Amino acid sequence: MKTNRSERKKFKKTILAATAVIGASTLLFQGFTQAATATEFKKTNTIPTSYSNYAAGSSQAVPNSLPKGYQKANYKIGAIDLEYYRNQKPTSKDMPKEEAAEIGARALWEVFGLNLEGQVIEMGYEQPAESLPRSRWYADVLVNGKRSYSFSVDSVTGELFDIVHGRTLDKKVSVAFDPALDKNPQEYVALAKKLAEKYNVVHGPIKSVAYNGQGYSDNDPTISLDIKGEDGEIALMTFSRYDKALLGIGYNGSYKPSLEFSERLMKRVEEKAKKLEKSAPPTNENEGSFLRVLDLD
Amino acid sequence: MKYRTFLTTLVLFLFSFNLGIFIISVASFKDTVHRAEERSLGEHYFITSALIKDFRAVESRGVHIEGSLASLLQPYSYLSGDQKVKLALYKGEQLAYSNRLEMVLPSRFLEPPKDGNRLVAMQKTGGHSYVIVSGKLPAPYDSYTMVYLYDATDAITAWKHMKNVLFFAGFILSCLLALGLMLLLNRIFKPLSQISQTSRNIAAGAYETRLPVSGRDELSEMAQSFNHMAYEIQRQMTELIDAADKKQQFIDNFAHELRTPLTAIYGYAEYMQKAALTEDERLSAISYIMSESRRMQTMSYQLLELANLKNDEIGWEAQNVTGLFRSVQQTLHSKITEKDIQIEFICEIDAVWGDACLLQSLFVNLIDNAIKACSTGGHIVVRAAIEAGKKTVYIQDNGKGMSAEILRHITEPFYRGEKSRNRRDGGAGLGLAICQQIVLRHRAELAFTSHPGEGTTVKVIFTTS
Numbered sequence A: 001m002k003t004n005r006s007e008r009k010k011f012k013k014t015i016l017a018a019t020a021v022i023g024a025s026t027l028l029f030q031g032f033t034q035a036a037t038a039t040e041f042k043k044t045n046t047i048p049t050s051y052s053n054y055a056a057g058s059s060q061a062v063p064n065s066l067p068k069g070y071q072k073a074n075y076k077i078g079a080i081d082l083e084y085y086r087n088q089k090p091t092s093k094d095m096p097k098e099e100a101a102e103i104g105a106r107a108l109w110e111v112f113g114l115n116l117e118g119q120v121i122e123m124g125y126e127q128p129a130e131s132l133p134r135s136r137w138y139a140d141v142l143v144n145g146k147r148s149y150s151f152s153v154d155s156v157t158g159e160l161f162d163i164v165h166g167r168t169l170d171k172k173v174s175v176a177f178d179p180a181l182d183k184n185p186q187e188y189v190a191l192a193k194k195l196a197e198k199y200n201v202v203h204g205p206i207k208s209v210a211y212n213g214q215g216y217s218d219n220d221p222t223i224s225l226d227i228k229g230e231d232g233e234i235a236l237m238t239f240s241r242y243d244k245a246l247l248g249i250g251y252n253g254s255y256k257p258s259l260e261f262s263e264r265l266m267k268r269v270e271e272k273a274k275k276l277e278k279s280a281p282p283t284n285e286n287e288g289s290f291l292r293v294l295d296l297d
Numbered sequence B: 001m002k003y004r005t006f007l008t009t010l011v012l013f014l015f016s017f018n019l020g021i022f023i024i025s026v027a028s029f030k031d032t033v034h035r036a037e038e039r040s041l042g043e044h045y046f047i048t049s050a051l052i053k054d055f056r057a058v059e060s061r062g063v064h065i066e067g068s069l070a071s072l073l074q075p076y077s078y079l080s081g082d083q084k085v086k087l088a089l090y091k092g093e094q095l096a097y098s099n100r101l102e103m104v105l106p107s108r109f110l111e112p113p114k115d116g117n118r119l120v121a122m123q124k125t126g127g128h129s130y131v132i133v134s135g136k137l138p139a140p141y142d143s144y145t146m147v148y149l150y151d152a153t154d155a156i157t158a159w160k161h162m163k164n165v166l167f168f169a170g171f172i173l174s175c176l177l178a179l180g181l182m183l184l185l186n187r188i189f190k191p192l193s194q195i196s197q198t199s200r201n202i203a204a205g206a207y208e209t210r211l212p213v214s215g216r217d218e219l220s221e222m223a224q225s226f227n228h229m230a231y232e233i234q235r236q237m238t239e240l241i242d243a244a245d246k247k248q249q250f251i252d253n254f255a256h257e258l259r260t261p262l263t264a265i266y267g268y269a270e271y272m273q274k275a276a277l278t279e280d281e282r283l284s285a286i287s288y289i290m291s292e293s294r295r296m297q298t299m300s301y302q303l304l305e306l307a308n309l310k311n312d313e314i315g316w317e318a319q320n321v322t323g324l325f326r327s328v329q330q331t332l333h334s335k336i337t338e339k340d341i342q343i344e345f346i347c348e349i350d351a352v353w354g355d356a357c358l359l360q361s362l363f364v365n366l367i368d369n370a371i372k373a374c375s376t377g378g379h380i381v382v383r384a385a386i387e388a389g390k391k392t393v394y395i396q397d398n399g400k401g402m403s404a405e406i407l408r409h410i411t412e413p414f415y416r417g418e419k420s421r422n423r424r425d426g427g428a429g430l431g432l433a434i435c436q437q438i439v440l441r442h443r444a445e446l447a448f449t450s451h452p453g454e455g456t457t458v459k460v461i462f463t464t465s
Helices: A002-041 A050-054 A098-110 A178-181 A187-198 A252-279 B002-060 B063-077 B153-203 B217-276 B279-311 B321-331 B333-338 B354-372 B404-409 B421-425 B431-441
Strands: A044-047 A077-078 A119-128 A136-143 A146-154 A160-165 A207-216 A220-229 A234-240 A248-251 B085-091 B094-099 B118-125 B128-136 B145-152 B317-320 B344-348 B351-354 B379-387 B388-399 B445-452 B453-460
Touching: A002 B002, A002 B118, A002 B431, A044 A220, A050 A136, A050 A220, A077 A098, A098 A136, A098 A146, A098 A160, A119 B128, A136 B445, A146 A187, A160 A252, A178 A248, A187 A207, A187 A234, A248 A252, B002 B063, B002 B118, B002 B128, B002 B145, B063 B085, B063 B094, B094 B333, B128 B153, B153 B217, B217 B279, B279 B431, B317 B321, B317 B354, B321 B333, B321 B344, B321 B351, B321 B354, B333 B379, B354 B379, B354 B388, B354 B453, B404 B431, B431 B445
Parallel strands: A077 A119, B344 B379
Antiparallel strands: A044 B118, A119 A136, A136 A146, A146 A160, A160 A248, A207 A220, A220 A234, A234 A248, B085 B094, B085 B145, B118 B128, B128 B145, B317 B351, B379 B388, B388 B453, B445 B453
C-alpha cells in the first residue's frame, strides 16, 4: 500500500518534471533561434561590384554613334493623325521628335537595311503607362506611302524600345500553328542567336535563346524567340515562318516591363478568380456561367 | 531507476529534436534572407546599370541629368508593382530622388565604399523587415548613391509562421514521445518490479513464489532462469531443513537412548549404596548395571561404526555370494536354531562387488531383523538373483510385518517401530541406519516391502556390479 502511494507520488513528480522539461526545452530553443536570427539583422555585408560591362555596352542609347556606312537620309517627319496622340504632349525633358526619328532611322538602316530617302516618318508621343512606365516616341514609317515599318524610342534617353517590319505577303500562306516547329525550333534558335549577336540586341554576351511561341502578322506566319543576356537584359526577336525574314526586335527597355506587367496582371486575375470562387461557389457546374468578367482594381 | 531513465532519455531526445528544429529554422531563415538579398542585389545592379546608361544617353543629348532624375528613375519604381520596393538616389547625403521612402536610413548606407563595393543588410523598421542595398554609381556619376529597399516582411512572416509551426509540432511530438516512452519503460520495467517483489517474498520465506512466464523473449528467458533459481533455492532450503530436522531428531533420540540406561545404572548404584543387600540382590544389581553399560557400549560402537561408514573408504572387490550366505548362516546359526526358523538360501548369481566385512554385516543385520520379526517356526527366504538387469538380494520373511508409517522411518537412527522390542533385544535402534549407510557406500539401493501380519521383504539392489 505504502509502495503504491510512493510510486504514485513518483509518477506525478516525473510527469510534472517531463512537462517542465518539454516546455523549457521548446522555449529555450525558440530563444536560441530568435537570438541566432537576430544577428542577421545586425550584419552588413560588403559585395564587390563592377558595372564595366554596362558602361561600355550601351550603344543603342547613344544617339550620336553612327552605324557603319550610314548616311542621314532626307525623310519627312509628320505626326500620327490620331486623337490618342494629339492629346499627349512631350515635356521639356523629352527629346524632340526629330531626334527620336533619327534614332529609329539609324536602327532601321542597321537591322533592315532600309534607306528612308524621300520617305515619311509619322511620330506620336506616349506618356508612361503601367505596361511601359516610360514616355516614348512611337513612329510609323511609310515607304512609298505604305505603312511598312514602325519603331519606338524612349523620349528621355533615346533608348530604342522596338523596331518592327510589317508586311503583307502577295501570296496565300498558311498561318496555322506548326506542331513540328513547336517541337523542334532549333533552326530559328540558331538564326536568332546569330542575328542577336550581329545586332547586339541585349547589349552584351548572350546567355540563352529560347523558343517563345508562334503567331502571325497580317498574312505572314511568325515565330518569336526570347534572347537573354548575361547581364540580365531580355529581348524578343520575331521571324517570318514563311521566309525566315527578321520582322522585329523588342528590346529590353520595353520587353522587360511588359513581361513584368503581364505577370502582375496574371497574378491579379488569379487572385480575383479565387475571390470569386470563395464568395459564390457554383453548386452545379451547369448552373455556373462559363465566362465571367473579372473587374481588376 | 525507471523515472531516471525516462527523464534522461527524454532530455536527450528533446535536445536532439529541438536542436534539429533549431538548425532547420536558422538554415531556412538564412536561406530566406539570402534569397531576398540576392534578389535585391540583382535588382539594384540592374537599376543602377540601366541608370548609368540613361545618364549617358541624356548627357549625350546635352541635357543636364539632375533635371531629368525623376523621369529617369520613375520607370524603375514600376519594376515591382506590389509596393514592396523603395528606391532612393542620394547625391552626397542629399536625397535627390525617392520613391515611397518614408524611413530614415542609417548613415552607413548613405556613405557606401567608394571602390564600387555595395552594402547589403537586413533592417527592421516600423514592424517591417527590409533588405537594404546601397552602392555608389560608377565614375563619373560616383557622387550619386543608389539605395534599394526590398520589403521582405512577408517572407520573414512566412518563416516565423513555419518556425512556430515546427516548434509547436515539436512540442506535441515531444509530449507524445514522453507518453510513449513512459508506456515502453513501464512495460520494460514491469518484469524488474515483479522480480523485486518476488525476491522480497522469497527472502521473507515464501519459497514457492514464482514469476509469470509469457512469450519467448529475453524477459521470459530471464523469468525462467529466475524461477529455476527460486526452485533450486527452495529445494536446497528444504533439504537443509530436512537435514536439520534429522539432526535434531538424532540428538533427541540419542539423548533419550542414553537417559534410560543411565537412569537404570544410577538407580541400581544408589540402591547398592543405600540399601542393605543380600549377596543375590547385590549380584542382580551388578548384573543390571553391567547389562545397561553393555548396551551403552554397543550403542557407542554402533555410532562409531556409523560415523566410520560415512568417512572411511571401503574395500571394493568381487565377493562370492554363496560364500557370503554361508558365513551369514554360520553367524546366525544359534538364533536360527533357537527360534526353529526355516531359512532358505537361493543363489542365482556368482558375485557382487563390495567390501566383504560390510556386506556380511549388512546381510547379518537384515537376516537378524527377519529372524526377530518371525515367530518360532517362521520361514525366511534369502535369494540372490538378477531383476530388471540388476543384481538383487531379497530377504523375505513371513513375520509380523510393519505398517507403512513405520517403514518410512526404519532407517533413521534410534527409531523404534515397537518401543520396547529393540531395547529388550539389546539393540539401540541403529542397525538399519548402519545397513542404509553400507548400502549407500556400495552405491546400491535398499527397499522395504511390508504389510502387518504378512511379513516383510527387503531388497538390496546393486547398481555397480
